[in-house]
Amino acid sequence: MLARVLVKVDPNVIKHDSQTEIQHPVYAPLQEQWEGFIQQLTNQKVRQFTVKTADDRLASIWSLNMKTPKQSFYKLETTIEKLMEQQGNSYHSLQEKLIAKEQKLASQPFYAF
Secondary structure, three states: OHHHHHHOOOOOOOEEOOOOOOOOOOEEEEHHHHHHHHHHHHOOOOOEEEEEEEOOOOEEOOOOOOOOOOOOHHHHHHHHHHHHHHHHOOHHHHHHHHHHHHHHHHOOOOOOO
């Protein structure tokens, strides 16, 4: 579960302070803390991410909205072909290998657990 990797729960978090001197505070249950963070992750906006920084803090970041490319698929394909030729590879042989692998995977049975 991603929440367990990103956040640590604190057993000392107080949910309600004591109302009298003889009463103990009510501590927040650990499951409630997990659920709160899971809900925070689940309810993120589109293109919003929660990441853990190098110093173990959490940061909420947003990705940029990408514009629709102006280049046609044909131009993209020819560019890929030229780059692969420069590297000494054949675009069509690679494409055939990918199609064959995809067909092999599609023919295998899969099981849902």
